Amino acid sequence: MDKGKIMKDVITAKDVKLSYGSYEALHGISLNFHEDELTALIGPSGCGKSTFLRCLNRMNDDIENINITGKILFEGQDIYSPKMDLVELRKEVGMVFQQPTPFPFSVYDNIAYGLRIAGIKDKELIDQRVEESLKQAAIWRETKDNLKRNAQAFSGGQQQRICIARALAIRPKVVLLDEPTSALDPISSSEVEETLMDLKRKYTFIMVTHNLQQAGRISDQTAFLMNGNLIEAGKTEEMFIAPKKQITSDYLNGRFG
Ligand SMILES: Nc1ncnc2c1ncn2[C@@H]1O[C@H](COP(=O)(O)OP(=O)(O)OP(=O)(O)O)[C@@H](O)[C@H]1O
Numbered sequence: 001m002d003k004g005k006i007m008k009d010v011i012t013a014k015d016v017k018l019s020y021g022s023y024e025a026l027h028g029i030s031l032n033f034h035e036d037e038l039t040a041l042i043g044p045s046g047c048g049k050s051t052f053l054r055c056l057n058r059m060n061d062d063i064e065n066i067n068i069t070g071k072i073l074f075e076g077q078d079i080y081s082p083k084m085d086l087v088e089l090r091k092e093v094g095m096v097f098q099q100p101t102p103f104p105f106s107v108y109d110n111i112a113y114g115l116r117i118a119g120i121k122d123k124e125l126i127d128q129r130v131e132e133s134l135k136q137a138a139i140w141r142e143t144k145d146n147l148k149r150n151a152q153a154f155s156g157g158q159q160q161r162i163c164i165a166r167a168l169a170i171r172p173k174v175v176l177l178d179e180p181t182s183a184l185d186p187i188s189s190s191e192v193e194e195t196l197m198d199l200k201r202k203y204t205f206i207m208v209t210h211n212l213q214q215a216g217r218i219s220d221q222t223a224f225l226m227n228g229n230l231i232e233a234g235k236t237e238e239m240f241i242a243p244k245k246q247i248t249s250d251y252l253n254g255r256f257g
């Protein structure tokens with residue numbers, strides 16, 4: 001974070017509770033996400049990281065018998081308000097999944113897809129955005145001579161960077177990433193990490209990761225969840241050096257997974 005820059009919260013979650021049927025998976029999570037920072041969500045398997053992440057752009061909406069209470073504000077607007085336009089929200093808050101999920105068509109069309117849906121028809125503008133997004137996601141060099149090639153014919157790491165480019169093409173404010181490197185080999189994983197490092201002053205990233213070294217390397221803020229509760233959140237360097245709670249320290253030191 002640049003010195004002198006005023007920290008702005010892009011997303012504010014207040015007392016978010018979520019139940020799948022009668023099972024309460026989130027017990028009241030309050031957390032703020034700062035503009036142009038990368039927040040890592042960490043915690044043991046099943047603690048609610050993905051559930052919470054999906055609340056932030058209403059990806060849970062279609063699950064049956066789900067009940068969400070509390071408030072989530074995106075730039076001050078209540079995203080669960082009936083007035084919220086879901087298409088607009090997902091344009092502002094994009095998502096990248098654990099398994100690279102390019103569509104089974106060309107690299108070019110993968111990136112252009114969201115732009116076309118957004119009503120952009122100008123071919124020159126689309127060309128320009130495709131190139132810009134692929135460059136931002138550090139995958140231009142490997143795709144520029146193969147834009148017509150099926151995106152699924154690239155390596156896993158390349159596919160994941162194509163998915164990041166696809167998410168960036170519509171110029172979102174926030175990108176949610178659920179374990180974006182866990183399905184990748186170490187080299188691809190570090191390439192995706194570097195991409196996120198390069199971009200995190202331009203976008204607000206919220207990333208679930210099981211890789212604590214990765215969280216330590218690239219996040220500005222870390223939030224530690226356990227059993228559906230937020231145990232502790234704060235500046236990554238402070239939390240990794242001096243966590244406030246013993247249980248956080250135990251987790252960070254690998255005493256339990
Ligand atoms: N669609 C669903 N229906 C019912 N229960 C669910 C559903 N999705 C998740 N859960 C439950 O909610 C809890 C939190 O799950 P979630 O997937 O958010 O955990 P997580 O922290 O992302 O775990 P992991 O690190 O393994 O991905 C778990 O107990 C899980 O079984």
Ligand SMILES: [Mg+2]
Pocket residue numbers: 049050051208
């Ligand atoms: Mg998960």
